[in-house]
Amino acid sequence: MIDQTAPPIIVECQRQGGIAFPMRRPKITLDVAGLPAEERATLQHLVQAADMAGQPADYPGPGYPDALETQLTVIWPSHSATVRFRDGDGHPAPLDELAGWVLRHNRPEQEKK
Amino acid sequence: MCQHDGCPPHVCFIIPPHMMEHVATHSPDPTMRRRAMRNLYHQGRIRGMRESMNQFAFAGLATGTKRRTIYDAKHGGDLPGTLVRSEGQAAGKDVAVNEAYDYAGKTYDFYMQVLKRNSVDNKGMRLDSTVHYSTDYDNAFWNGQQMVYGDGDGHLFDRFTKCLDVIGHELTHGVTQFTAGLDYSSQSGALNESFSDVFGSLIKQQAAGDTAAKADWLIGEGLLIPKAGTNRTALRSLKAPGTAYDDPDLGKDPQPATMKDYYSGSDDNYGVHINSGIPNHAFYLAATKIGGKAWEVAGAIWYEVLTTRLQLWSEFKDAAAATREVAQKHGAAAGTAVDDAWKAVGL
Ligand SMILES: [Zn+2]
Numbered sequence: 001m002i003d004q005t006a007p008p009i010i011v012e013c014q015r016q017g018g019i020a021f022p023m024r025r026p027k028i029t030l031d032v033a034g035l036p037a038e039e040r041a042t043l044q045h046l047v048q049a050a051d052m053a054g055q056p057a058d059y060p061g062p063g064y065p066d067a068l069e070t071q072l073t074v075i076w077p078s079h080s081a082t083v084r085f086r087d088g089d090g091h092p093a094p095l096d097e098l099a100g101w102v103l104r105h106n107r108p109e110q111e112k113k
Numbered sequence: 114m115c116q117h118d119g120c121p122p123h124v125c126f127i128i129p130p131h132m133m134e135h136v137a138t139h140s141p142d143p144t145m146r147r148r149a150m151r152n153l154y155h156q157g158r159i160r161g162m163r164e165s166m167n168q169f170a171f172a173g174l175a176t177g178t179k180r181r182t183i184y185d186a187k188h189g190g191d192l193p194g195t196l197v198r199s200e201g202q203a204a205g206k207d208v209a210v211n212e213a214y215d216y217a218g219k220t221y222d223f224y225m226q227v228l229k230r231n232s233v234d235n236k237g238m239r240l241d242s243t244v245h246y247s248t249d250y251d252n253a254f255w256n257g258q259q260m261v262y263g264d265g266d267g268h269l270f271d272r273f274t275k276c277l278d279v280i281g282h283e284l285t286h287g288v289t290q291f292t293a294g295l296d297y298s299s300q301s302g303a304l305n306e307s308f309s310d311v312f313g314s315l316i317k318q319q320a321a322g323d324t325a326a327k328a329d330w331l332i333g334e335g336l337l338i339p340k341a342g343t344n345r346t347a348l349r350s351l352k353a354p355g356t357a358y359d360d361p362d363l364g365k366d367p368q369p370a371t372m373k374d375y376y377s378g379s380d381d382n383y384g385v386h387i388n389s390g391i392p393n394h395a396f397y398l399a400a401t402k403i404g405g406k407a408w409e410v411a412g413a414i415w416y417e418v419l420t421t422r423l424q425l426w427s428e429f430k431d432a433a434a435a436t437r438e439v440a441q442k443h444g445a446a447a448g449t450a451v452d453d454a455w456k457a458v459g460l
């Protein structure tokens with residue numbers, strides 16, 4: 001049984017596709033140890049909500065036109081979990097919330113909303 | 114798993130399409146309607162039966178009756194979201210809602226007035242749109258039954274309702290779904306994308322009254338937020354594929370204009386938004402050679418091909434052959450223009 005309550009050490013997110021941005025974008029890697037305590041807590045909360053251990057490796061998507069594809073990986077000290085999902089494939093919202101937080105976090109401070 | 118003979122693994126259509134259609138159009142439960150629509154979409158795609166989708170009777174509305182509904186996802190991921198505007202209601206203060214409503218209307222009018230098509234399914238299907246989808250969402254997509262628009266991240270992209278051609282592009286995915294059904298991968302997927310760009314551009318040109326010579330032939334001009342010292346002109350250019358943007362954050366527009374630079378990698382569903390540059394450019398060359406208003410002859414040829422000549426697995430050579438043949442109906446000059454256009458892109 002995977003313990004998802006332990007703090008993750010790395011969270012990775014990569015996107016491709018969509019109407020605007022066809023090429024695979026660079027993978028965003030967040031090293032949790034480098035985050036301030038408040039952000040670490042937020043990230044851990046988002047990771048728990050995403051329930052990575054309960055997700056399939058790949059959501060079987062129908063390939064809707066212009067759908068974005070996201071690949072999320074969470075690495076804990078002793079294991080890791082990866083899930084791939086696309087717009088409109090029925091994946092749970094917490095996966096989008098985790099991916100969105102990681103992508104936003106990578107942005108320069110003055111450009112974050 | 115399904116044990117029926119003839120059903121592909123993990124996929125079984127035990128409920129007949131007419132029952133599914135009833136659920137999709139009459140169930141009071143939005144989740145049931147969504148699930149039924151999705152199943153119908155799968156059936157149409159996997160069986161390659163365009164008829165099963167074409168028979169989809171949404172409502173017995175008079176031809177030319179426009180029905181638009183706009184929903185607000187309130188930055189979440191649930192579709193369709195909260196209904197905020199229906200057909201005939203006055204504009205409100207939300208710019209994205211107003212744009213989604215107005216541009217869906219212009220797209221409907223183009224298909225009705227120019228191509229005599231009654232909405233995406235040619236049976237008056239209601240045009241549903243959801244705005245404010247997710248957070249910092251840099252995308253718009255067609256989910257088999259409705260359009261979905263993000264607000265952009267405010268850093269690279271503005272709101273995705275901003276451009277008429279982008280909305281025309283998304284709705285044309287619906288037209289393709291109900292006609293050729295082009296599979297969304299490799300060359301058939303690039304054709305699917307190209308038809309969306311071609312008609313997205315034509316919808317914009319017709320709304321502006323532009324001739325082929327005057328049109329900008331850009332898709333999503335103004336969607337990218339300008340930045341000094343970089344090229345953030347648009348998402349794509351039919352006139353000059355590969356030149357729409359060049360920016361440290363976005364990279365360079367990867368579209369080829371000819372088969373010589375065909376992308377053979379696996380990104381983007383094997384290059385659906387990349388290799389679409391090739392048929393896009395062929396259309397541009399044909400339309401500008403024919404001259405006048407691009408939707409009148411070149412657009413009519415491409416529309417006839419999309420709706421009567423292509424199918425699930427059609428490739429570039431099929432589209433080239435079919436448009437060459439249909440162009441003959443429009444006179445020798447049109448035939449030569451289309452032939453020359455495909456030759457110029459290497460087909
Ligand atoms: Zn598209």
